[in-house]
Amino acid sequence: SSIINQGVSNDAHLFVWDGVQVGGDVLTTTGIEYEPILLHFNYPSSDGMAEISSGFTKLQTLLDLKKFIGKFLNCPAGNVIISQVKRSTRSGDACIVTLPISKDNYTISQLKLENRDQFTAEQNVKKGYKSFAHSVVDKQNKLITFLVENRCTPSTSNEYPLHPVEVAKTEQLSQVKLHILTQLNLTNIEGGGRLRIDDDLNGLGPPLYGNQSVMDAGIDPGCRVVLEPGYSPSSNQISLQCSVLSDKCQNTPTHEVIVNRNSTVQECCSIMVATIGLQSQEWHLRKTNWCGELGEILDDETITVENLKLKSGDYLIVESGLLPPKGFVKLSVYLHIMDSQKDSKGLLGLVDDVTGDKEGEEQDTMETGPQIPLHDQDPVCYYPPVPGSISFIGEVEINKESTVHELKEMILTLPVLSGVDISTVSFLRVRELLNGRPGKIFKQSSQTLKRLKLITGGEISCQVLPHEEELSAGNIVFYLQIKHSIERTYSEPMEIIYDTSISTTPHGLRNHIANILDTPPERLVLAKHKYESFQWIRIEDTLNQKTGTGKGKGNRQKTRGGGSHVNIKNSPILLRDGDIVGVKDLQYDPDDKSDFMTPHDEKGHSILLAIQEEKRRRRKAKSGGDIMVGEGEKFKKQRRPEVGIKIFVPDFSQPLSLEEQVTN
Secondary structure (H helix, E strand, O other), X not given: OOOHHHOOOOOOOOOOXXXXXXXXXXXXXXXXXXXXXXXXXXXOOOOOOEEEEEEEOOOOEHHHXXXXXXXXXXXXXXXXXXXEEEXXXXXXXXXXXXXXXXXXXXXXXXXXXXXXXXXXXXXXXXXXXXXXXXXXXXXXXXXXXXXXXXXXXXXXXXXXXXXXXEEEOOOEHHHXXXXXXXXXXXXXXXXXXXXXXXXXXXXXXXXXXXXXXXXXXXXXXXXXXXXXXXXXXXXXXXXXXXXXXXXXXXXXXXXXXXXXXXXXXXXXXXXXXXXXXXXXXXXXXXXXXXXXXXXXXOOOOOOEOOOOOOOXXXXXXXEEOOOOOOOXXXXXXXXXXXXXXXXXXXXXXXXXXXXXXXXXXXXXXXXXXXXXXXXXXOHHHHOOOOOOEEEEEEEEEEEOOOXXXXXXXXXXXXXXXXXXXXXXXXXXXXXXXXXXXXXXXXXXXXXXXXXXXXXXXXXXXXXXXXXOOOOOOOEEEEEEEEEOOOOOOEOOOEEEEEEOOOOOOHHHHHHHHHHHHOOOHHHEEEEEEEOOOOEEEEOOOOOOHHXXXXXXXXXXXXXXXXXXXXXXXXXOOOOOOOOEXXXXXXXXXXXXXXXXOOHHHHHHHHHHHHHHHHHHHHHHHHHOOOOOOOOOXXXXXXXXXXXXXXXXXXXXXXXXXXXXXXXX
C-alpha cells in the first residue's frame, strides 16, 4: 500500500515501533489490545511551555504516566496533575478533563486513551491561581498555528521552505500577511503578495480576501498556506480559473483571472480571452461541474457574475464558436443505431460512415481494474454498455418556441441523414442524451423545446425507426434483458414499449412482459437496474423495507377493494425511458435464491464503497478530531461562536401607583 493510502500527509508525525519493546522494556504480551500508543504532553518550563511525546503500552497505568512526566517537572508522581485536552464536538472549542487521583491504577486501555491524545501536566496548583491546563486551552481557543510556504523566494525545485506562524483567529488576513512578511524579512513583493490555502485533497485554492478573518477564510490549525507574489482580490472582486477548449487548442494550461462581481459574462469572456492570448475570434464561456466536466453554456452574455452565483475558484471553459441568437438553442445531435438495424438495407452505408471500425477497442475492465487501488478506479467503466452504437452527426440551431416536429425536420436536413429515405418525421425518434446514454423521449410532436427545458450545449440523439411511431405521454420505452439460468449474465437487450395508461402496477407490467415472452406471469421476477449505484431493485406488488419504500410520496395508490399497490412510475422504482429491466424465470430458480447482480455490478459497487470510505477517511484526517499543539497537526474546523442577545422584561410584580393606573 502507498503512503498516501495510509493517510500520511505532509508534515505528519510518525510513531516508529519495532514491535518488540517500548521505552526499553520488552513486551511480554502481544496482540492489538496491547499495542503501544503515542501520547503528547505539554508542561510548564522556564521558556513558558515545553512538549514531549512518547509511546506507552496499553497496560501501563495513569500512575506510570505521572512518574514519566514527573521527571520533567522535577516533582514526585503524587504531586503531578494530568489533564486531557479535548475539543467540544458542538462548539469546536478546546476544553480540559482532569484525570482524578482515584484512577491512578487504571490502565491506558481502561482509560480509553487513543493515539495522539493531547495532555497537560503540572504540579498541584494553589487555590485561586490559574492552572497551566487552562492557560493552554485559552491559548488554543484564541490563537491558531499554521504553516506558511514561501513562494516569493525563487527556488530551483518545486519545494519551498515552510515556516510556522501563530496568529489570532479573529485577525484579518491583511494584517496576517504583513506579520508574515515581517517575520520572513520580505520586501518589494510584486502586488504586495497574497495568500492561498494548499490542501492535499482539494489542491491550491483561490487567493484569499484581505478583509477576511483567519477563521472565516477556513484556515485550520496545521494547514499549509501559500504566500506568493500577486494582488489579493478586493471584496467586490472574484477569482476565476479558465482554459481554452477548441479543435486547434488542446491540453492548454489553466489561467486565473480576477474580475469584478458586477462584470457581465461578455466582459468576463473578453478578459479571459486576453489573458490566455487568443486571436480575434468568436468565443463563449461554459460552466463546469465539481470534477471539471463540461456543463451548460453561458448563452446570456448580459448577466453578471454575481447573478450567476459563481464562487471564487470556479472553473470556466473558453470555447470557440458563435453563440446562438437570443431565444435560440444550439444542440449536438447523435445518431443512435441498434444492433438489429446495422444490417438494414437503408442504414447499411450510414452505419459504416458514422461508426467506423470499432472492433478491438473495448477492453476487459475486469482484468485491468485490480492493478490500481479501488478508490482510484473509475466506476463508470463498469456501467452496462449502451444498446447499439451512438455517434455524433452534427449540430442544429433552433428557436426555443419550435415544436418537436420542427426539431425532427431540422435534424433530417443534416448531411449524414440526407441519403436516408424517410417519408415522414414519424419514422424518427428523438430523445435526450445524458452522459452519453439515451434518456427521455420527446413524445408529443406539438410540445415546444422551451417546455422540454433544452439549453444550448445540450445533447440529443435520433433513431431511424423501421415503422412510424406516435408515442403518447403514458408510454415508457425501456430495455428488457433475460437473466441466464446458470451464469450471472443476461441476454441482449430487447426494446419494450409499455403503456402506463392501462396499468401502473408491477402486476400489469409483469403480464405485459409475460405476453411478450409467452411465459406464465407467476413464474417471472422483475428488477430495475440502477446502474449508477450498481444495484437492482425488485419490481414487486408489495412494498418492502429493503428498497426503502414507504417514504416516497405517491408510491402507493388506493384500489377499490381498499388495498394498495405500487406505482412503477413513482419511488422507489421510478421506471423511465431508457431504463434496463431484468427478468428471470422461477422455473430455473424455484426458491428464488439468486439475485440479479453481475460480476461487473459487484466490482463497480465495491469501487463506490472504496471511494466513499476514502472520502470519509480524508475528511476525518482533514478535520482531525484531536487537539495538537505541535506544528503540522490539524484541528477540527471551528464553528462560529454563539452570539448572545439582550431582551428587556419590565417588572410587573409591583402594584401600579394611582397616577400610572389613570394613565393606563
